[in-house]
Amino acid sequence: MSQHTFTVNGKQVTVDTDDKVRLLWVLRDLLGITGPKYGCGINVCKACTSHINGKAFNPCSVPVSAIGPDDEITTIEGIADPATGALHPMQEAWLEQDVAQCGYCQPGQIMAAIAKVKQARSEGREISDADFDEIRNICRCGTYSRIRDAVRTAAAKM
Amino acid sequence: MAHQRRSRRPGEQSPALERRRFLGYLLAAPTLAVAARLGGDLAAPAPASAAIPSLPGPADIIDLGDALTLAAAPTSGLIAIQLNRDGSVSFAVPRAEVGQGITTTIAMLIAEELDLPLSKVGVNLADARPELVFNQLTGGSNSVRSLFHPVRTAAAVARARLLVTAAEQWKVDPATLTMSEGVIRSRSGHTASYGSLAEAAASPRTEEVSATLKDPSEFTLIGRPTTRIDALDAVTGRKQFTLDLQVPNALPTMICRPPTINGTVRSVANLAEVTAMPGVTDVVTVSSGVAVRAATFGQCIDAVRALRVDWGPGTVDGETDASVEEKLRAATLPLAVPPVLTQSIDAEFVFAFASNSALETNCAIADVRPDGAEIWSGLKSPIVAQEQIAAMLGLPIPAVKVHVVTGGGSFGRKLFSDAALEAAEVSKAMGKPVKLMWHRADDSRHGRTHPMSISRIRANYALGNVVSYEQRHTSVTTDFGHGLGEILTAVAAKLPVGDVGFSQTVFLLSQSMPYNFGATTQLLNEVPLKFHTASMRNVYSPNVVCARELVIDQLAAKMGQDPLTFRRGFLKEDRFRAVLDKAAEVGEWGRELPDGMAQGIAFHWEYKSASAVLMEIDCRPETVNRKIRDAVAGPRVTRAVAVVDAGLPINPRGLEAQTIGCVNDGIALALTSSLHIDNGLPLEASWDNYFYTRQWNTPPELEVVVMPATTGEPGGAGELAVASSFAAAACAYGRAVGQMPTRFPINHGTLSFEPKPKVPPVPESPVDGLAYTF
Ligand code: FES
Ligand code: FES
Numbered sequence: 001m002s003q004h005t006f007t008v009n010g011k012q013v014t015v016d017t018d019d020k021v022r023l024l025w026v027l028r029d030l031l032g033i034t035g036p037k038y039g040c041g042i043n044v045c046k047a048c049t050s051h052i053n054g055k056a057f058n059p060c061s062v063p064v065s066a067i068g069p070d071d072e073i074t075t076i077e078g079i080a081d082p083a084t085g086a087l088h089p090m091q092e093a094w095l096e097q098d099v100a101q102c103g104y105c106q107p108g109q110i111m112a113a114i115a116k117v118k119q120a121r122s123e124g125r126e127i128s129d130a131d132f133d134e135i136r137n138i139c140r141c142g143t144y145s146r147i148r149d150a151v152r153t154a155a156a157k158m
Numbered sequence: 159m160a161h162q163r164r165s166r167r168p169g170e171q172s173p174a175l176e177r178r179r180f181l182g183y184l185l186a187a188p189t190l191a192v193a194a195r196l197g198g199d200l201a202a203p204a205p206a207s208a209a210i211p212s213l214p215g216p217a218d219i220i221d222l223g224d225a226l227t228l229a230a231a232p233t234s235g236l237i238a239i240q241l242n243r244d245g246s247v248s249f250a251v252p253r254a255e256v257g258q259g260i261t262t263t264i265a266m267l268i269a270e271e272l273d274l275p276l277s278k279v280g281v282n283l284a285d286a287r288p289e290l291v292f293n294q295l296t297g298g299s300n301s302v303r304s305l306f307h308p309v310r311t312a313a314a315v316a317r318a319r320l321l322v323t324a325a326e327q328w329k330v331d332p333a334t335l336t337m338s339e340g341v342i343r344s345r346s347g348h349t350a351s352y353g354s355l356a357e358a359a360a361s362p363r364t365e366e367v368s369a370t371l372k373d374p375s376e377f378t379l380i381g382r383p384t385t386r387i388d389a390l391d392a393v394t395g396r397k398q399f400t401l402d403l404q405v406p407n408a409l410p411t412m413i414c415r416p417p418t419i420n421g422t423v424r425s426v427a428n429l430a431e432v433t434a435m436p437g438v439t440d441v442v443t444v445s446s447g448v449a450v451r452a453a454t455f456g457q458c459i460d461a462v463r464a465l466r467v468d469w470g471p472g473t474v475d476g477e478t479d480a481s482v483e484e485k486l487r488a489a490t491l492p493l494a495v496p497p498v499l500t501q502s503i504d505a506e507f508v509f510a511f512a513s514n515s516a517l518e519t520n521c522a523i524a525d526v527r528p529d530g531a532e533i534w535s536g537l538k539s540p541i542v543a544q545e546q547i548a549a550m551l552g553l554p555i556p557a558v559k560v561h562v563v564t565g566g567g568s569f570g571r572k573l574f575s576d577a578a579l580e581a582a583e584v585s586k587a588m589g590k591p592v593k594l595m596w597h598r599a600d601d602s603r604h605g606r607t608h609p610m611s612i613s614r615i616r617a618n619y620a621l622g623n624v625v626s627y628e629q630r631h632t633s634v635t636t637d638f639g640h641g642l643g644e645i646l647t648a649v650a651a652k653l654p655v656g657d658v659g660f661s662q663t664v665f666l667l668s669q670s671m672p673y674n675f676g677a678t679t680q681l682l683n684e685v686p687l688k689f690h691t692a693s694m695r696n697v698y699s700p701n702v703v704c705a706r707e708l709v710i711d712q713l714a715a716k717m718g719q720d721p722l723t724f725r726r727g728f729l730k731e732d733r734f735r736a737v738l739d740k741a742a743e744v745g746e747w748g749r750e751l752p753d754g755m756a757q758g759i760a761f762h763w764e765y766k767s768a769s770a771v772l773m774e775i776d777c778r779p780e781t782v783n784r785k786i787r788d789a790v791a792g793p794r795v796t797r798a799v800a801v802v803d804a805g806l807p808i809n810p811r812g813l814e815a816q817t818i819g820c821v822n823d824g825i826a827l828a829l830t831s832s833l834h835i836d837n838g839l840p841l842e843a844s845w846d847n848y849f850y851t852r853q854w855n856t857p858p859e860l861e862v863v864v865m866p867a868t869t870g871e872p873g874g875a876g877e878l879a880v881a882s883s884f885a886a887a888a889c890a891y892g893r894a895v896g897q898m899p900t901r902f903p904i905n906h907g908t909l910s911f912e913p914k915p916k917v918p919p920v921p922e923s924p925v926d927g928l929a930y931t932f
Contacts, residue, residue: 001436017454018436022923025454029410034402035395037566039517040598041459041923043930044788044846047517052931061927076395091393098385098811101819102257103392104517104566110393119932133786133854138845140517140567141257142822144856146815 006067008033009078015064023059023067024048027075035076035107039138046137049108050075056115076107079114090114093154101141109137113151117158127155179368180307182315184361185238190319191360193236194311196252196304237305239268239312245340245353247274247316249309250284253301254538255388256516256568258876259812260301262386264309266809270379271313271372273337274352276387286540286560302808302872303765307371314369316359323359324350374806374870381867383811388564400521400535400563401595408523408591409439411584412458414448414465415600417916418472418838419690423448427466435461442587446604447919449584451592456923459597463918473688475838479610482687482835483508486612486632489685493616495626495677500618503712505898507615507705510832510906511840512608513848514694518566519601524581525591530557535578536565543575547582569823570693571606574637597920599843607833607840608694609634609687613705617675617713624713624728627675631665631702635684637691665698672763673710673728689835695820696880699764700827701902707760707885708898721889722747722759733868734763737803738770740863745772745799754778755796758890762882765874767804771821771886773797773857777894786854788846790830790910793894795887798825798857803865805873810864817862817879822851824883828891830855832906841913843921849910 005014008031015030024041027033027050036059039047043061050059051074052067059073067073079088087095090110100106112135120127132148139147185191240248247268255261265279317337324342325332327350336343340352374380391397416422423443426432432450433441437457442449450461493504522535531551537543537560544560551558565572581594596605611633618626665682680702694700714724722742729735738761741747747757751774759772774797784791800817807813830849833840842848849855884902892898901907914921 018457020460020925021437021454021456022925022927025410025456028401029454029456032404034398037399037517038401038455038519038595040844041455042598042844042921043924043927044844045517045598052928055931057931058927061924061930063925066925066928076393080394087393094393095385095389098389098815100257100386100389100392101259101815102516102518102565102567103388103397104257104399106392107395115932129858132858135853138517138850138852140515140569140850142819142851142856143815144822144851144853145818145860147853148858 004064004067005069007072009074010082017064019065020063023062023064023073026064027059033075033077037104037107039105046112047105047108049111049137051111051115056112076111079111088114089157090150090154093150096153097146097150099143099146099150101143105137105139105141109139109147112137113147113154117151117155127151179370180311180314182311182367182369183236184315184319184365184367186362186364187240187360189243189356189360190241190316191238192312192315192319193238194308194315195236196308237308237312239316241316241352241356241359243353243356245351245356246278246280247272248280251281251305252284253305254536254562254565254568254572255283256536256538256565256572258816259386259809261388262384262812263302263808264305265387266379266384267306267309268313270377271310272317274340276379276384278340281387283562283564285562286544300874303874306872310371311369314371315367318369319359320352320355323355327358374867380806380808381810384809385811397564399518399566400523401593403523403534403563405523405525405534405591405593408525408593409451409453410455410458411449411451411581411592411594412455412462412597413444413446413580413600414450414462414467415604415919416447416469416472417919418475419604420688421472422470424468424470427468428464432461432464435464440588440590442584444580444583444587446580449587451588451590455595459920459923462920463922465918472838477687477835477838479510479835482610482634483612485685485687486610486634489683490612490614490632491630491681491683493614493628493630494679495616495618495628497616497618500620500625501716502619503615503617503709503716505615505705505709505712506900507613507701507708508901509611509613509701510902511610511835512694512827512831513602513605513833513840513842514569514571514608514692515601515605515848516565516567516569516571519598520571520577520596520605521594522577522581523591523593524578524585526551526582526585530559531582532559532561533578533582534561534563535575535581536563536568536572537575537578538568538572539575543578546575546579550579551582551586569695570608574606574692576606598845599914599920602842602844602848603840604690606637606690606692609636609689609691611701613701615705615709617709619713619717622717623676625676627671627678629680629702629706630683631681631698632683632685634689634691635686636693669698669702670763672730672734672761674730675728695823696877699762699881700824700884703760703762703881704828704885704888704902708888708892711889711892712898720748725759725761729761733803734761734768737761737768737801737865740865741770741772741799741801744801744861744863745797747772752778754894756890756894758886758888758893760882760885760889762878762885764881765878766869766871767802767873767875767878769800769802769879769882771801771824771879771882772799773883773886773890775887775890775894777891784854788911789852789854790849790905791854792829792905793891794855795825795857795890797859798883799861799863800879800883801863801865802875802879803868804875804878805869805871806867807864808872813864813875814862816876818860820877820879821860821883822856823880825855825887826851827884827903828887829903830905832903834906834909839916841909843914847911847913
């Protein structure tokens with residue numbers, strides 16, 4: 001057991017656990033942050049997708065010891081505007097397109113989509129079908145086409 | 159019996175002539191509470207016309223949804239709606255919400271009948287209610303069909319009671335009052351919110367009353383595309399699934415499972431060592447393996463991997479894809495009509511095992527104590543779960559509380575309560591509450607599957623007509639042991655389907671023949687192998703219909719007709735043709751496409767709903783051979799148009815969502831997703847092994863057309879378009895490559911991944927996640 005300190009959704013946290021426990025379980029089982037979902041534990045399904053320092057990653061495949069005191073983790077719970085509580089444009093677009101069915105994959109989908117739009121922008125382009133084809137997040141309810149529509153809607157407002 | 163009649167609107171016809179009245183109840187309660195009994199009507203048989211009529215099959219007279227509805231009638235309990243002092247209403251729906259949107263649909267029905275804003279209707283999931291018997295089963299696309307009248311009836315009773323109460327207070331005729339947005343108004347300017355009348359309208363005693371429902375011409379909400387009532391929770395991470403619930407001391411728990419299906423534990427070599435691992439609190443042997451409880455699921459995974467277990471044999475240890483296929487072929491029932499004086503098409507299709515695994519793996523929370531137990535899980539048959547758990551624990555049924563939790567998908571998986579039963583067993587063995595989760599690898603390998611099947615078809619044709627159509631479907635036995643078995647079989651015994659077993663009942667009730675193909679027989683035979691099986695979304699229909707529609711394309715070619723024209727000519731009803739025509743029109747049937755690309759069109763009728771799907775597929779090498787890591791690229795469906803006639807679409811937006819899901823399911827079944835059985839276990843252990851449709855497979859262009867109301871009664875719709883989508887993808891593929899595919903999915907012959915080890919049963923979580931950030 002050792003202590004691990006980092007920031008989650010703007011708040012500093014300290015947990016006492018084994019170095020190798022993957023961050024997903026630290027978030028879910030020890031901190032009670034349940035937005036990131038378990039779907040595989042091997043970096044395949046992407047249901048746990050969250051952000052580290054603004055970039056998408058999968059906490060099921062990162063030991064807590066790899067997270068440092070300066071690292072900022074953001075989960076689906078942390079993307080609304082902290083001051084006003086206003087939803088992120090991606091969340092708004094998800095509502096507008098009524099994307100979610102069971103909803104289990106959707107926190108991960110939204111977190112991946114935000115990062116994907118930013119990635120395209122940083123490469124000087126708008127998100128395209130080719131980018132969508134790179135999103136690995138599985139949706140067993142098959143909401144893919146509405147995800148595409150929602151990301152396009154949100155990208156226009158981001 | 160008191161008679162409550164709501165105020166009539168100007169120009170309305172006499173309800174006695176035009177309206178059916180429904181029986182409801184006023185319940186004795188502190189605020190207005192109303193109820194209705196679940197149950198329904200039997201629809202008249204569909205007339206057949208044109209070409210050589212096929213006698214209506216059993217599914218034309220009464221389909222599975224009817225049977226479930228009928229079965230429900232005599233024993234059903236009441237479903238109640240409560241008006242609260244704040245003007246909101248509450249209803250606990252006796253169904254599971256697993257993504258299909260039933261809570262939104264039900265809330266719409268209540269809001270419509272009561273003229274209440276949708277936001278004022280709270281719908282949650284009822285705990286197991288044993289008195290509802292099989293009226294608390296979510297399946298067969300039957301939820302809306304069975305709840306449509308009862309829910310509206312209860313709301314109509316409330317509406318009438320509110321009007322009478324306001325009228326008495328204001329000393330006016332109730333017929334002069336109007337209701338909208340949760341407020342009653344009189345001509346002279348009185349207003350009262352529903353909430354302000356909640357106590358005054360309450361009934362001192364429970365009594366039966368009759369109520370008249372709104373006329374469909376007055377609907378303002380039913381039929382309007384509406385966003386799901388849980389959409390905000392879903393996008394903010396607030397939507398809670400079983401594993402998100404915080405039940406005191408229910409620590410993460412997982413099972414170390416055998417390397418073959420139903421293998422058993424002989425002994426554990428290192429129990430003490432694993433019990434001493436970091437975070438681990440308990441390790442016990444249970445019927446399905448060795449259970450481990452720890453502070454985190456991560457530590458459970460490590461402990462499961464560390465266990466050294468001597469495993470006894472399972473129930474299908476020697477079985478592989480090839481051995482199962484051989485057994486099925488040997489068991490196929492003979493075709494009866496010889497091709498005499500006619501021309502004939504004989505075809506055989508093989509459908510691989512497929513997984514109904516949802517994204518949320520099997521999971522449940524159990525807190526078992528000496529005198530009672532409490533269970534939380536996503537359950538579609540909660541009463542059966544309650545009974546089975548009570549029997550297993552030796553407790554009286556009322557001592558077992560079963561909470562139905564919103565599920566992260568179902569696709570048939572949640573008809574069974576495997577995780578709930580297992581969690582109860584583990585909690586009892588450990589004497590502690592547990593939060594049990596299946597690993598993805600377990601969910602794929604030990605979870606229930608839709609088993610392999612073979613469909614053989616002979617169609618005889620002569621002089622421009624199809625004179626006989628025979629289909630012999632042979633499948634590994636599908637487990638329907640989730641409790642409606644006895645009941646449905648009992649009902650089926652009274653139907654004109656003869657003396658058949660339960661699977662045959664489901665088969666016959668779900669397989670109708672929408673085409674006039676002369677003498678038609680469709681039979682099922684099952685081979686009882688002890689795999690873990692269950693229905694999968696749309697049950698038998700995807701395979702049966704895919705085979706049928708492929709043969710139809712062959713027939714059309716042999717008879718020199720275009721696939722669309724041929725189908726149009728043989729479909730039995732105009733309602734079917736309208737759906738097919740719409741798909742052809744929107745999908746631009748017959749448009750020019752490059753070599754290696756083609757269109758396919760297919761039709762399916764079930765649950766009193768019709769669907770037609772048109773797909774365009776790209777089988778050109780540059781598309782098929784796209785390089786995507788750990789994936790099957792393969793042919794791409796580039797465009798899909800799905801048309802659905804669900805009788806009365808209550809929420810077209812929800813219906814569209816369900817249909818989008820069906821399209822992606824159908825594409826997966828046709829092209830990419832299957833389980834490979836190897837020595838008694840599927841090889842697939844990950845979503846990068848079981849190739850359900852991903853973004854790189856999904857059609858970039860997808861359009862769903864919801865037909866306007868055709869019958870005034872909602873048909874089933876959540877599964878409908880899986881069969882038509884599967885068939886459309888298969889037909890398109892066949893036309894693109896110039897050869898009818900006969901084995902599904904088409905890539906099943908190639909193993910497109912490196913199988914994970916069977917021991918230990920679950921893979922280690924990687925540590926290099928930060929190398930993939932973007
Ligand atoms: S749970 Fe993290 S990628 Fe699947
Ligand atoms: S909405 Fe159910 S898995 Fe995506």
